[in-house]
Every structure is written in structure tokens, then in C-alpha cells.
Amino acid sequence: xxxxxFEAIVSEVVERLNQTIRISGKFTFSKQFxxxxxxxxxxxxxxxxxxxxxxxxxxxxxxxFGIEVKFTTNDTWRSIANSILDISExxxxxxxxxxxxxxxxxxx
Numbered sequence: 001x002x003x004x005x006f007e008a009i010v011s012e013v014v015e016r017l018n019q020t021i022r023i024s025g026k027f028t029f030s031k032q033f034x035x036x037x038x039x040x041x042x043x044x045x046x047x048x049x050x051x052x053x054x055x056x057x058x059x060x061x062x063x064x065f066g067i068e069v070k071f072t073t074n075d076t077w078r079s080i081a082n083s084i085l086d087i088s089e090x091x092x093x094x095x096x097x098x099x100x101x102x103x104x105x106x107x108x
Contacts, residue, residue, distance in 0.1 A: 006065045009044065013067075016040045030071035034059060037069050 001009075020036060027033040035050075038060060042048045046062060058066030 001063050001065060003065075006062065009041070009046070009062070010067070012044060013037060013040050016043075026073075027071065028073065030069075033071045034069045037067065041067075 017036065017040065021027070027036065038048045038050055041060065041062075048060060052059065052061075058068040060067040060069065
């Protein structure tokens with residue numbers, strides 16, 4: 001997979017998650033949201049590990065690329081700032097995508 005293919009996958013995931021939110025409402029729990037991200041990726045034919053080690057980074061590995069899933073019901077990212085800081089300090093590419101009222105952080 002190259003960067004263009006990864007970005008196309010991410011765009012499709014965002015589109016499908018937005019559609020789910022419009023139909024079913026906002027996600028209320030982080031596990032529910034992360035599982036739906038995994039389900040969307042699996043429905044696209046990608047091999048997804050549904051039981052990764054809890055301290056593995058990123059949450060969802062896609063070969064040389066990965067998606068770190070972050071979730072909050074608050075209007076702040078304060079509780080997850082350390083994870084984002086660690087990502088930045090490790091020179092990972094970071095992209096924040098607005099998903100209706102939820103920000104999705106995507107790494108590669």
C-alpha cells in the first residue's frame with residue numbers, strides 16, 4: 001500500500017463513519033467507536049486485528065501505515081493530549097479529520 005491508497009482508505013472510512021452517525025447518531029463509547037472503525041476497514045476487505053495488545057501503537061495496523069483511534073464525548077482533547085504529544089515527538093505524520101462532531105486522528 002502506498003500513501004495515496006492509504007489516504008483513499010481513510011477517506012472512505014471517514015465517509016462511512018459519517019453516514020453511520022447521520023443514521024444512528026453519535027457514538028457514545030470509545031470501544032464502540034474503535035470497533036466500528038475496525039468493522040468499516042474489514043468491510044473494505046482489509047485484514048484487521050480485533051484483539052490487539054492494549055499498549056500497541058497504532059491501534060489499527062495496516063502494513064506500513066496505521067490508524068490511532070481517539071474518542072471523546074467532551075469538547076476537548078485534553079485527556080488524550082499525551083498520546084498526541086508522543087506521536088508528534090516520534091515524527092509520525094498526523095492528520096486530524098473532522099467527523100461531524102467528532103475529530104478522528106489518523107496516523108501514517
